[in-house]
Amino acid sequence: MLYVEILGSLPGMATDEVRTLLGREPVGRDHLLLTVEGDPAPLTRLGLAHEFGLLLFEADSVEELLRRAKGFDWPIEGTFKVDTETMSNCVHDVRELPRRLGAVIHSQGFRVNLSRPDSVVRVYCGERLHVGLRLHAFDPKEFEARKAHRRPFFRPISLHPRVSRALVNLSRAREEVLDPFVGAGGILIEAGLMGLRVYGVDVKPEMVEGARLNLMHYGVRDFDVRLGDATRLEEVFEREFEAVVTDPPYGTSATLGGRARDELYREALASIHRVLRRGGRLVTAFPADFDGESEGEAAGFRLVARYYQRVHGSLERYFYVFERP
Ligand SMILES: C[S@@+](CC[C@H](N)C(=O)[O-])C[C@H]1O[C@@H](n2cnc3c(N)ncnc32)[C@H](O)[C@@H]1O
CATH class of the missing domain: 3.30.2130.30 (VC0802-like)
Incomplete structure (x- = not known):
């Protein structure tokens, strides 16, 4: 026991x-x-x-x-x-x-x-x-050493490494993980350190470069991070993935690339559904004012679990675990 x-x-x-x-x-x-x-x-x-x-x-x-x-x-x-x-x-x-x-x-x-x-x-x-x-x-110091401000390429919007790691584990990934909103690469760093092959996509060239830099800094070698759009993933890789784990941008126009937030989420859900293997899991965060459960189901996913987290005064979010039936 x-x-x-x-x-x-x-x-x-x-x-x-x-x-x-x-x-x-x-x-x-x-x-x-x-x-x-x-x-x-x-x-x-x-x-x-x-x-x-x-x-x-x-x-x-x-x-x-x-x-x-x-x-x-x-x-x-x-x-x-x-x-x-x-x-x-x-x-x-x-x-x-x-x-x-x-x-x-x-x-x-x-x-x-x-x-x-x-x-x-x-x-x-x-x-x-x-x-x-x-x-x-x-050792809490090991997780602290991978927090956003300790990475060579720094962006303040990032999950705590412990949470990123949990999301990867909830995805049941055994071989590989795709993060379609890769940002500074926080999720992929944890997945890579667990020995998974990691794939990332971001619309901004500086984020693609930054994610690569961060992955290399922590010793992750087996990665493929590309410039592309999370709403057209099938055009970026032309293959299916075992698991998708991501943290999309929550709302500032800079990170949304000028698009309406809810429309971006809906189109990304549909695209993720097209590239996720049957039986595979999508683990993602959404702000609490977006109905992730209904929207995920409308895109063809089955909800496995969701968890609430208050981030700070004005930001509340849910983490969702979905399965593609
Ligand atoms: C919240 S950040 C991701 C943070 C990341 N999970 C981490 O822990 O470092 C969201 C990222 O999504 C990117 N993004 C915005 N719209 C996108 C789109 N349509 N396709 C791909 N990436 C996009 C932004 O450039 C930004 O880097």
Whole structure:
């Protein structure tokens, strides 16, 4: 059994990201802690998670946890430390737990190292207490280093790299991704770092050049970014794609290239439908005042899921996951 600690900012999307990567439903949940079964390897691709690991056992009180810990066969290698996470729904007093649990594990012959442990025993406090062994923690600095202002070609309009990564995962892409409004390439950087072949289109030559520069800067080599129109994709590549992930411009006339926003979205949806393989997914954002659900269905897509996000005071959006039947 595994645990995944998801981010609190987009919990619905984060849960579906885990579900999509594992291809199965979580077996349990306690606030931001998901309990899942399966192979942990695909989870290293997650965007909206803090960490994942082996779930060792669960308890309903601190005393029960310590009792179980005494007879437990700890899968610890080298030195260890105990690290607790008090979630906002925590109903147990865990202040003394690291010291007390550490002493129990130490009495079985394991050495403590608080600064550089080889193994981290994680205790999550929510409705219940969940004891795990960390397998992988996502380093926030790695995502920060790929935020828009850290790229060689900078444009302020860009998704957070964690969100871009989640969108790619929700697309179920295994081989390739097309972003028809590529911009500075934020989505393709994440997809490329996951080992996917990436394709991009933008109407502005400077964006095409900028996206290429950014992809190369982060070590993505397998890309094909072309000048073209997202409403005429079939003319740009003359082939079908496994998955499409995108973040279209939201409204300033500069990024819309002088066209009416809703008309651009409608025509782009129709064009994406023409180049997306049957059974393939389109994952896209739209501002909340555009009825993406009806418009997507009118273009021939089936809605799989959508997630709301307030970006700032005047901008609210939904992320949509569509499938081409
Ligand atoms: C919001 S930006 C994309 C941001 C990008 N997802 C990222 O994370 O860096 C939208 C881009 O769409 C481009 N664009 C506008 N109209 C277009 C069209 N008809 N076809 C292709 N690209 C278009 C703009 O030039 C702009 O670069």
